Amino acid sequence: MIGKSYFFLSLLQVGLSQEWKDNTPREVPAQEGSCVQIPCHYTYPSHLANHSRVGIWYNNEIRNVSSIAFHSKDHNRELSQFRHRTRLSGDLRDGDCSLIINNVTRGDAGPYYFRIEFENRNNYSFHPVTQLQVSAEPSQEWKGDTPQKVTAQEGSCVQIPCQYSYPSCLRHRPRDGVWYNGKGQSSSSVAFYSKDHNSISSRFRNRTRLSGDLKDGNCSLIINNVRRGDAGPYFFRIEFDGKNRCNYYPVTQLHVSDFTDKPTIFPAEIIAGKRVNISCTFNTTCNGTAPVVTWDTPTDVPGSVSNTVTQHGVTLTYTSVLTLIPSLKHHGHNLTCRVRYPSVSSERILVLTVQYAPQNLSITLFDMFDASWINITEGNSTVIICSVESFPASNLTWRHLNVTMNRTRSNNELWLVIRHVTSWDTGDYQCVAENEHGAVEGSITITVELHVKPVVQKENLPPLSQVSVVHNTCGIDCTCTSSTMDHVLMNSCTLEVSQHAWNESCCSCSHAHIHGHTNRPDNLLYANINFLVLPSGDGTVHRSEVTEYAQLRFQRN
Structure with missing residues (x-):
C-alpha cells in the first residue's frame, strides 16, 4: 500500500513539474550607457494562482545571495551595483518576469536567470540562463530624425520637424526634452525646456513649444513670431530620470528671410444678380500662432464670410469664403484678401469681372451721333457703328432683309460699311448682340436720295x-x-x-x-x-x- 501511494505521489509531482516553464532568450545584446530588457515569461501550477509571490533575478549561473540583480520584495538585498537601476517591466501575476536594466555598464555583462518563490515554499528557478553582452558602441536605439536646414519667414511661425527613438526599456519612464539654439549646452542657449520654462532663454520665452507629445517620439519645435536673431543651429536633447539621456545630432540650421508668402484667391464665375462664393486660402506647415485671413470689400458690396482650417499631412490650410451677390456696378471693383500675423501681413487683390447680358446697344454714324433713320445720297458711302455693353464680349451681327452682312466678337463694336450707295441699299438694318447671358437688338432705316450726275458742259444747247x-x-x-x-x-x-x-x-x-x-x-x-x-x-x-x-x-x- 505504501508503495502504491509513493507511486501516485511521484506521478502527481511529475504532472505538476510540467507546469513550471519559462520563455527567455539565450542571448541579449546591450550598449553601454543605454538600457536593456531581458524578455521573460513564465508559467506555474494553477493551484498557486492566488498565492503571493516574489521574483528574483540573479546575475550568475547559480543561486547566490551576492549576485541578486533584482528582488521584488526587498530591494536592499540587491547588489549595490544594480540598486536603483533594475526593475520589472510587467506584473508577475500576469506571468511577465521581464527585467529592465537602466544605464548599462560593462560590468553588467554575464549570465542572468529568473527565480519565482511562492509563500508556501513552492519555488522554482528557470534555466537555461540568458547571456547579456555589453558593447561600448553607442546604442543604435537612440536615433533622431531632423532636417539639416529649415527656412522661416520673419514674423510668421516655423516648425523644426523632429522624431526620436530610444531604448524600449524606457518606454514608460518619465522624460524631459530640451532644445538648444547653438552647438553646445549652455543655459543662455536653451530655446525650450519641457520641465522648467523659467530655464528658457528670455529671447525665446513664451514663443516656443513642442508640437506633439514626447511619449510618442515627437520632439518637433514650434517658434512663433520668428525674428532675425532666431537664425542659427538647433539640436534636441532627451533626458530620462536624469540618468538615461541623449543629444541628437546633426544640428538643424534655421534660416530667416523676409515675409513674402501671400494668400491665394480662387476666382469663380461672377454673374450679375447671382450669389457667388469666392475662396481665399493660405497654407502653412507650422501649427503655432495661427494666421488671420480677412476680406476687404467696397462698402457697397455686402457679403458674408466663413472661415475654416483643414490639415493634409503636415500642411495646414486656412480658408476664408466670401459670399456675395454682385451687380453690374461692381464690375472693375477690387476685392482684397489679407493674411495677418502679429507683426506682418500680406494680401492678394481680385478685380471683379462681373458677367452680364448685352445692354445699352447704340447705333451711330461715323461722326458719332445716334440715329434711327438716315438719308444717303446715291453714290455716296457711309459707315454705321453698332456698339453694346456686355461681359463677356457679345457676338455682334448686322442683318438686312434677313441676310447676315457681317459679324464679329471683338470689343463689343461692329462697323457696317456701305460703299457707293444705290437704291438697293434702302431699308431696315438690324444689329443683334448676344452672349451666353442674353441678347439685345437695335435697328436703323436707310433711305436713298437719287442724284443726277451732270457731265462737264462744253456749250449750251437748245431745248x-x-x-x-x-x-x-x-x-x-x-x-x-x-x-x-x-x-x-x-x-x-x-x-x-x-x-x-x-x-x-x-x-x-x-x-x-x-x-x-x-x-x-x-x-x-x-x-x-x-x-x-x-x-x-x-x-x-x-x-x-x-x-x-x-x-x-x-x-x-
Missing part, C-alpha cells in the same frame, strides 16, 4: 424739242430698272420719234432739259426718264418706280 436730228428722227436708247419685292426687272427700248412728236407708248422724257454733252461724235447726255409699262389687256398703263439710269443718244447736224 430738246429744238434739236436738229438726222433724217428728222432721234434715237433714244432707254434702259430702265424696276424692282419688286422678290425680283429685279431690267427694261430697255429704243424709241424713234419725229422732230415734233413724242410717242409715250414705251418711254417718255420728263425734265426734258439737256444738261450738257461731250465732244464725242455720238454725244451721251443724261436725263431723268420715266418708264411706262406697255398697256395691259384692259388698256391701262402702269407706272414703275423712278428710273435710276438712262441714256439719251443723238446725232447732231
